[in-house]
Amino acid sequence: MRRRSLLHWTAATLVVAARAPAGLPAAPLRLVATTALIADLVGRVAGDRARLQVLVGEGVDPHTYRPTRADIVAMRRADAVFANGFRLEAQLEGFLEELARERLVVRLAERLPEERLLANPTFPGRFDPHVWMEVALWRSLASIVARELARLDPSAERVFFERARDYEAELERLESYVRDVLATVPREQRVLVTAHDAFGYFGRAYSFEVIGIQGISTESEAGLADIERLVRLVVERRIPAVFVETSVAERNVMAIVEGARARGHRIRIGGRLFSDSLGAPGTYEGTYIGMIDHNVTTIARALGGEAPAGGFQGRLNGIE
Numbered sequence: 001m002r003r004r005s006l007l008h009w010t011a012a013t014l015v016v017a018a019r020a021p022a023g024l025p026a027a028p029l030r031l032v033a034t035t036a037l038i039a040d041l042v043g044r045v046a047g048d049r050a051r052l053q054v055l056v057g058e059g060v061d062p063h064t065y066r067p068t069r070a071d072i073v074a075m076r077r078a079d080a081v082f083a084n085g086f087r088l089e090a091q092l093e094g095f096l097e098e099l100a101r102e103r104l105v106v107r108l109a110e111r112l113p114e115e116r117l118l119a120n121p122t123f124p125g126r127f128d129p130h131v132w133m134e135v136a137l138w139r140s141l142a143s144i145v146a147r148e149l150a151r152l153d154p155s156a157e158r159v160f161f162e163r164a165r166d167y168e169a170e171l172e173r174l175e176s177y178v179r180d181v182l183a184t185v186p187r188e189q190r191v192l193v194t195a196h197d198a199f200g201y202f203g204r205a206y207s208f209e210v211i212g213i214q215g216i217s218t219e220s221e222a223g224l225a226d227i228e229r230l231v232r233l234v235v236e237r238r239i240p241a242v243f244v245e246t247s248v249a250e251r252n253v254m255a256i257v258e259g260a261r262a263r264g265h266r267i268r269i270g271g272r273l274f275s276d277s278l279g280a281p282g283t284y285e286g287t288y289i290g291m292i293d294h295n296v297t298t299i300a301r302a303l304g305g306e307a308p309a310g311g312f313q314g315r316l317n318g319i320e
């Protein structure tokens, strides 16, 4: 048995050697990431050892995204597909399950320890997929990505783990900014009203009450009764600002603002938050760090806290 596996291993080595002549680096891995968030994380760990394709583009809602024929082809051809999981990519679930029989499919959020996850009230027995909203939770995925990439390209294992550690250190600095800035928001104003329930992990980690108008997934619609209830809540609690999201329609949030104003309450849109999507590719807000910086700086300033308009690294623009 042992001898047979040794022979097998030698044959595989010869094949690899034939593909990558001595002195030349191995061909980069072909990876597909479902969302820009996942691509940002995998890209930080993989560096130039991988070519990455993203399926869900800027400002597009992953809950309702339907894969194109080209997406399906790309996933079938990839060395691995990295996804979030927990039904974030609801329309892709069936396909990914099928693909996992022949390809490496990594649903990153599903690798987190259960005790750190929040329940999903819409789907009993499932967890809330928006794990990136807690920096410490997202940071813990970097080493998982490194391990999976090392399975695909063992020659780069050391590089992957080094890059993961560097990124973890950056995220630790980001997290202390997040905690410092959010702690300046007066306690009674720590209420975050947004278009859908993407901020559950944020609320738990940083002690905010979080209210999403549309529930955990945008697959369902908010009713008039929900809107009425929220109008009463923001008026009674004197909440100064509510937030829109870049990947979800604004109409529900606007309805709350109008309803509250009609009752004489002063309220404004506190800004546009990134919930399930990053900013434009190539911009600071198009990275995870930029996205979190933008959100936290916007939230703190709109709800009576103190945060520099330029954010964590002085790289933000256009925050009121």
Ligand SMILES: [Zn+2]
Pocket: 063, 130, 196, 197, 198, 216, 217, 218, 275, 276
């Ligand atoms: Zn969402």
